[in-house]
Amino acid sequence: MAVAASARAPAQRDPLRTIVVVALWFVLGLFVLYPLACLLVRAFSDDAGFTFGPIVGALGNPTHLRALRNSIVLATLVGIFGTAAGFLFAFTVERTGMGRGLRRMIDLVILLPLISPPFTTSIGFVFSFGPRGLITHGLFGMQNAQVYGWTSTLTAEALTYFPLAFLALRPLIAAIGGDLEEAAFSLGGSRWQVFRTVTLPLTLPGIGNAFLLIFAASLADFATPLILAGNNLPVLPTDAYLQITGMFDLKGGAVLSLLLLVPAGLVFFAQRYLVERRSYVTITGKIGGRAQGAAAAAWVRWMLWAICAAVTAFILYLYALLVYTSVVVAFGANESLTLANYQVIFTEGIPAIKDTLIIALVAMPLGGLYGVIVGYLIARSRGLGRHMLEIVSMINYALPGTIVGIAYLIAFNDTPFALTGTATIIIACYIFRYSPTGIRTTVALLQQVDRSIEEASFSLGAGTLRTFYGVTLPLIMPAFFAGLGTVFIRAMTAISATIFLVSINWTLITVRILENMTEVALGPAAAFSVFVIVVVLLVTSLLNVALRRMTAPSLHVARLGTAS
């Protein structure tokens, strides 16, 4: 019998729950709504009060207008190429009968761009395609090759972000395999017809979603254009940054960052719409078994493998180059092996390393806990409060980092909440910006946990708190760890928002990498990057081991909730 819409569930009147909800809204107000409001007030006011003047001025400025246009065109192109590459990889891995070893290998390589600090691809591009580049000069003997501009920015961003599309599309393509395609084959469709009439239409919402993910990532990308775009390709995030750090024009930077708000907002709502509609694929797909590589003809298979192998090899090459750069004196000039670069980062780089690790290790548990608590409240409550929580907790994640960074800079510079220059502001930025992964995973897991499991705990005498950590938390442990991992990775690698928040007291490795890049100290920049990648790999492996230890063996056997 359906009892889904009870007018009164006693749990919702639990005093503990009320306290948590009130506290949550307080921090969300302080770290999400308040900074955004400050940013808007700053952008839409002058001494005389409310005005559209600055925005109108920015839109009238040809340079800024060009930056806006460039940002959108670049994001669109990166979205298209990245989604295509992601689909191709997902299809190849899932549907061409690829061996286990190769799939593992591709999984690993594709993970690299997701856990690397910014500039990693850029450094590789500069060394490969620059005037003294390994490929342009070394391989083809070109003189004065030009690395800066559209082509390399576009390629570098597409390489960095296509794993997002891969991760989003892979489960869909795997699910559509099996029964659905076999049904189409049994009805007489050829491979190409089946792909065109079944596989593609069913993945279309997923493809749209993947495109939007990459579009948003590229729109917000600050690091790649800063290095690779050059003078002829101004984009909004870098423009806003230079406006503030170069010209000390906070208001101008705020206005520029706000121009990003419109496309970012559109993407956010388009994505919500798509994700809500997508469910039919996952529902149908659950039934089917994995298809046995019947989806493509032999020559198509070989072609797909060749393309994937080439891209994979290129990514591996970029990372090899990064490691090589970090262990030679000066790439392209004096290539004798040395540990000097590591000496640099472990002496004068120590403050940045220490600060980054402290911030990441503090943000990680807080962000993980915040993620499961918000996810729990979203999954286990109803009505307006739930929707508000869902949207507000997503805002800082959906906004480009530049907007968040500038908003924090404006909001926390003065009383009553003067936090500029503290570690708190950086930690808060990471928690509220990077916990949505944990939130979403929690909601998804809880939707599979029968509510009666929690009721059983109540009926046996446990209160809300005991039930949460005795029953609910163990069942959503994977989500907690997903949240921990994401917050840690981002805290080690992000720059777009926090570059506005670092100070003499608290700085970050990524900011030091940027400084090294601008000082053309590429050796230390590469060494820092390698260090970050190693730390991230190490910590995520530890988290995986811990997760396996902490999840009861039964959870691998039992289906959550309906153990039947």
Add this chain to the structure above:
Amino acid sequence: MSAASSVGITLQSVSAAFRSPEGGEVAAVRDVDLAVRPGELLTLLGPSGCGKTTTLRMIAGFQEPSGGTILIGERDVTRIPANKRDIGFVFQSYALFPHLNVFDNVAYGLRMRRTAADAIQSAVAEVLALVGLSAFERRFPGELSGGQQQRVALARAIVIRPRVLLFDEPLSNLDAKLRVDMRTEIQRLQHTLGITTVYVTHDQEEAMAISDRIAVMNDGRIAQLGGAEELYRRPASSFVASFLGRANLLPATVRECGGGSVVLDVAGTTLRVAAATPYPAGATLNVMIRPERVSLRSPDAGLTGEIVRRTYLGEKVEYAVQIGSTLWHVVRADPPEGETLAPGQRVGIAFPCDGVQLLPR
């Protein structure tokens, strides 16, 4: 496990309202008064949507009534949360904690009560022996069959010696044969422990087999409360008559009444039956006759019709007989071999007068 001193459960004009998707309020339970006697097993029986599960969940404290009072013993628990009501609840989905093994599942409630470790050890061992799962302490729920999971759920609910036991369709996920075994076991345990029990089911046979008393619910209200035999033999309404067993219900009009009997127009014929209460002439009501009280005879006089279906079920045969616009159900127990009645054949029907009951329309 010794029998606990039993308490009753009292519901005083309890209601439950739900918010409908359109924004209005839908009443799931309306002004229900119910007194469960100490130590008895009372079943809430009804079709889905009748309010039986909602009523049970309000007794448990998973939902708050929108009106009325709930007492467990002398204690008003209306606003007391579930974890402070001292109840044992057995769920339709079993709701075993998938991350805990059988021992820890059963021990969960005892740990919440801060029972000493050695006492937990012996209590869990004792209750697992009671449900026949002694060897399964270290297994996880995912490694058990449906029936075993149900026993663990039962053990987990009774080990805390709750003041009341509540069952929400506990057997509906089991296959038919296991269902019969388990209901016997639940009944045996309930009798041994003497814990006041409310049991929700939509299966009338299960309800009749297991209950001391049955409350038949319909549309958020209790339609009738009584023992299984009483409900079957003397249903208070057409709904109860047709929900508990099968019934032939025929619309009838009172022609005249007097002298302890009533003359009715039923399906084109006239019928005289005994009536304890007088009915005014022209009143409309339903005549109810159980299928097993109807017998088939040769089609010479009285009610005659055509057999449209014959279903052979081993110990009995069921016939559907079309008479005028009404389809009659007839059951013949222990059918003789070589019986020749078949669809298409014309037959007459007969029933004794004491097999006829008058119910409000």
